Amino acid sequence: MNRREFILVSSIAALAGVAGCQRKGAGGTDPNVDYYTCTMHPSVRSQDPKGKCPICSMDLVPVWKKGTLAAATPKASSGPVLNEFSVPVERQQQIGVTYATAERKPLHHVIRSVGLVVPDRTRRQEFVARVEGYVQKLYVTSPGEPVEEGQPLLTIYSPELSSAEREFVNLLETRDRISAGEGKAAAERSIEAARRRLEQWNITAKQIAELEKARKPSEFLTLNSPFKGVVEDVPVDQGRRVMSGDHLVNVADLSMVWVWAEFYEDELSMLAKGQKVTVTTKAYPGQKFEGEVGLINPFLAEMKRTIKVRVDIPNPDFKLRPGMYVNIELAMDMGEGLTIPVSAVMPTGSHALVFVDKGEGKLEPRFIQLGRKYGDIYEVLDGVKEGERVVASANFLIDAESKVQGAVKSFEEPAPLEVKP
Incomplete structure (x- = not known):
């Protein structure tokens, strides 16, 4: 073999070796994956797709490179970044994810307090x-x-x-x-x-x-x-x-009695003279007494931040006795509004976050504007449309997945803990 033939054979072998290495890398890792990490310990980073967390021994999950996932909202200079991310359906079933649909419902609000029965001073x-x-x-x-x-x-x-x-x-x-x-x-x-x-x-x-x-x-x-x-x-x-x-x-004529109750300052806007009131007492289990708001004291208790309200209640059978403590409920019809369960909302300080189902395991973190809370539901003022599905349980685990995949990035990221395969 002369010199020219030797050089040609060596070049072909080198090219074949490079191609073999490229094929091996392509078959072992996904080029769209930036690194692998633990859902419970996001500071762990590894390049081994089959690696395990050195802290809790859980299987590592992939973190996709930037640009491979569509952004849900543009990045703002004063807030975190929200990106769509994926959690396989099988994984969602394992961690117990359930969904609820944003739907319009009649809104009913109930204010509760404890009152003291006293004689009607006009009948004494x-x-x-x-x-x-x-x-x-x-x-x-x-x-x-x-x-x-x-x-x-x-x-x-x-x-x-x-x-x-x-x-x-x-x-x-x-x-x-x-x-x-x-x-x-x-x-x-x-x-x-x-x-x-x-x-x-x-x-x-x-x-x-x-x-x-x-x-x-x-x-x-x-x-x-x-x-x-x-x-x-x-x-x-x-x-x-x-x-x-x-x-x-x-x-004293006890056919009509007064009940004095205290309500908090933030409930003042929901009180009005003539409102219907339901009163119950442990002395008569299962029995309800109906009355109405007769007076709202305009003077606020400075230390307790409460206001006194007088409820006038007919008492023809003299069942309500002066000095008796009773439970008071004021039920109000607040109209209709778009609602989601309280369990679907992730509080993040100044914002409220929900995870919207986009289908096929894809979830979109989204900031929403909440109205008043009514029992186990929130009224939604903005951020979610009627008919959209939101995650209603296992929110914290989904939130961990979103942080792992970079869907919700905070301002300060912890220093990565490199794990060698």
């Missing part, structure tokens, strides 16, 4: 002695006693009252003796003044009318219940002397 009568005397007889003796309208509560003996009634009777007789003229008009004015004086001493109009008809003054004043209710307090005893201003007896 507190009797105070307006004349000096002695408690002659008590017809009610203890709190909780039921009373009917017009039922006697107690009788007070008072000589001062006897003098006032006698004066009233004398004025009536004087007026009757005067036929007409200025004298009769003056007598009428005196009678009216005496009548108002008796009314100020808790003598009812009916009792005054009876006195005017019988013309018999009495030394005893009987106080009657102005409505059907229950005795709230009896601080006096039979035979005790009472002075003007002393507390005698309290009567």
Whole structure:
């Protein structure tokens, strides 16, 4: 073999060796793969497609080179990059991925609180002695006693009252003796003044009318219940002397009660006078009482950041007792809106992220704008269209896959941990 033939044979062998090496590299690795890493430890990097994570011994997964996957959204200078990525269907089944469809639903919001039952102050009568005397007889003796309208509560003996009634009777007789003229008009004015004086001493109009008809003054004043209710307090005893201003007896009409509840500052915009309210209590399991918002206190509690609301509730059977704690629910119809499950949303600080199904194992990370939360669903204001499917479970594992494949890149990437095959 001469020199020229030797050079030609050597060149052919070298070319064949290079081609063989290129074919080996093409068959061993995918040219679109940048490196392989662990889904649980993204800092691990390797060029071995069959390698395992040195930390947890899991199989490594490929990380594709830039440009091989279509970008879902353009890169912004002030936020992370979102790219479409792939998770095989088999892999999704292994990690328990489920999907939910974005759909329009009626929105119902419920505000809950705890309230305290108190008597309706407009249906509560507190009797105070307006004349000096002695408690002659008590017809009610203890709190909780039921009373009917017009039922006697107690009788007070008072000589001062006897003098006032006698004066009233004398004025009536004087007026009757005067036929007409200025004298009769003056007598009428005196009678009216005496009548108002008796009314100020808790003598009812009916009792005054009876006195005017019988013309018999009495030394005893009987106080009657102005409505059907229950005795709230009896601080006096039979035979005790009472002075003007002393507390005698309290009567409350519990056919209508108030419930005072507190709501947080951010719930104020959802409260309105006249709203229907449902009240429940442990004393009557399964039973609901209906009422409505009667008053919203305009003053906010500075420390608790709450506002007091008064709920008016009919109570014909006297089941709701003053001092009882109850649970309050205000249900509101908020219209209709596009919704997704709460479990589908990945909070990322200032953004909310979902993974949208693009079919055949492809997922698209997407930032969305959320509205109010209603139970186990969110209202979506922007970012998802009706009918699109989003990942509803195993979001954190999908998020790990997205970070591994570079679909969601943060500003600071950890230093890679090279693993040699």
